[in-house]
Amino acid sequence: MKTITRTDERILTADIFDRDAKPPRPQLGTVHEPGRDIPVYRECEVLVVGGGPSGTAAAAAAAKQGADVVLLERYNHLGGLSTGGLVIWIDRMTDWEGQLVIRGFAEELFDRLPQDAVAGPPQPDWGSQDAAKAHHWSFRTAAYHGVVTWSPTIDPERLKLLSQEIVIERGVKLVYHSWACLPLVEEGKVVGATFESKEGRMAIRAKVVVDATGDGDLFARAGAAFTNDIEEADVHHCMNTSWLFGGVDMDRWIAFRSGNPDGYNAFMAGGREACGLFERPFVSWRNDIALFMGPRQSGYSALDVDDLTAVEVRSHRAMAAHLAYYQAKAPGFEGAYMLQSAPQIGVRHARRLKGVGAVLRSQWPEGRALPDEIGVSPAVSPKFPNISIPYGALVPETLDGLLACGRHISCDRNSHGFMREIPQCWITGQAAGVAAALAVQAGVQPRAVDIAQLQRALQSQGVFLRTTETVEA
Known part of the structure; x- marks a missing residue:
């Protein structure tokens, strides 16, 4: 057992327990699977694979932007770890000044959840450094470093239902009980995916695919570069x-x-x-x-x-x-x-994409809005300013036709500690969905999406973004 202490770069304190011994797996040879024709279940503009926080946000955002969307989910509900995983403590959505920076789709969810489905500090207390308030909320997962934050707990069943209803309202084709298998790749471009269900194996063709599997299953199987340098002594890399x-x-x-x-x-x-x-x-x-x-x-x-x-x-x-x-x-x-x-x-961790950009520990002290900012994350402690999330962290280095969102985006191990959290997954999911829709509408690859147009579209959906001038001021 290891005990991880709280530092300026680690909010959580926790005991970490080593694995049990693992017997070797016997080598039993192989079997041959014959080739076969696979029926096409659906054609769409944007296919989102995975209905967790990032996938739900991606599907809702792409549909709101006017795309024809299919959302493929292996369980019987949306929300992923925020619902089916019972990670019902939603990490900090305000910065250390009390400003709500996790907005857009996330804000819509909390606006529409019933009052009795959410528990957390009242809005006037966000950012408060009052000792009594901070003491009270520190035992209720909502105050850190002596600052009250908006990091509520939620009713998972209510969030399942609301997530489902939002995507259906927007015309998303929702497909439950279906597990994506392999990406369809043509000439270095992802053009859909196969999936398994009780009907057997079928395929979905799409103009853009959003990998929201959490483990990077699609981009890895399509040949995109990734890293999986798990840090065993880190609470953020445990299961x-x-x-x-x-x-x-x-x-x-x-x-x-x-x-x-x-x-x-x-x-x-x-x-x-x-x-x-x-x-x-x-x-x-x-x-x-x-x-x-x-x-x-x-x-x-x-x-x-x-x-x-x-x-x-x-x-x-x-x-x-x-x-x-x-x-x-x-x-x-x-x-x-x-x-x-x-x-x-x-x-908490499996693979991380190698993207054309990344969220890096070296960027934390700068507080700079990156030119391709698609969201803002609260910093891990008051000693750091807010952290810019670049669009490049969602785009594979070379693979076309695909965007990544959620806990497997491009970032280093330190930054992954907060980029895997549910609010950040809502941010990157919404950005991926909007970008996928814009790529389809412009007839370009996701990497060629006009950044200024993407940022305007995200702001029109309520996402909090900054300009370089605003940060410098």
Whole structure:
């Protein structure tokens, strides 16, 4: 077990647990798959593969821009890790001054979610450095470095429904229970993808494909360059399956944690001894539901089916062990019960695109709006200014016909720690969707989209962008 401490470049503190031993996989030869003709299910202008935060934003944005869109999703819902992964704590959407910089599609979601589906600090408190307010919200995942932030928790079922209804309202052809297999590539250009469902294998032809798989499945299989330099001691590169406990009283738990630090430390030490893998609870959108986003497990690959299975097995066993210990030892958890384990595994990192641009650690101190800025991310700490997200981070170095969005965009390992978060995925997804639609309308490749036109279109959809002059002023 490793314990990661909070620094100016790391918001989260967490214990990280090494993998179990992995037996070698036997080498059993191969089988021959004969060639076959695959029926074409649909033709469209923009195909979005993956309905997580970035894919949902991409499909909604492309359709709003006037494109004919198909959204392909392997599960029975949209939202990805923000819903099916139970990552219902949405990371910081305000900067350290309290300005809302994660806007556009993200802002529309929160404007339309029911009030009882969202929990977080009121808008007048965003950016507050009042000690009492910061103390209160620090135990509710909404204050860091003594600053209150807009980082709410949400009802995952409400977000599933709203995400679905938005894309349907805009005329997107939504296809659930369908897993993309291989990109269709002609002369170095992606022109669609094949997918598997209960009907067997079919294909979708498209003028532009948006890879929102989270793991870069399509761009990797199409031959685009990528990196997967996972840092095993980094909480941002671990895996786990999240879960919810019902029947709790989180106010009582927070009173214990904040009012009795010695008792809390003893509780955590006892939990590590009793359970091995051990994690503290987070608040949710309700006082009677606790969220567990760990224990975070290191050394497993999101691209290895045996590793994925091992993480699921360990996580579900940890859920049962946690319930027994919390019921016996934790104030507010005496009547706790297993409410739900996430149907989607919590993958934080697999591949990252090598794009024509990138979000880089070296850019953090500059605070400069890049010429091809398509979004702005809050910095990881108040010592840094806001961080510019370039369009080039979505565009492969050489592969045409495809854009990437979400946690696998072009960035270095440090920047990936926040670029993989849900608000940033909404940003890059919306940019990819708008850019894909503009590429189709102009009859050009995504890399040739007019940047000024893209920026105007994003601003018309409510995205927060800056100009170089504004930043310098």
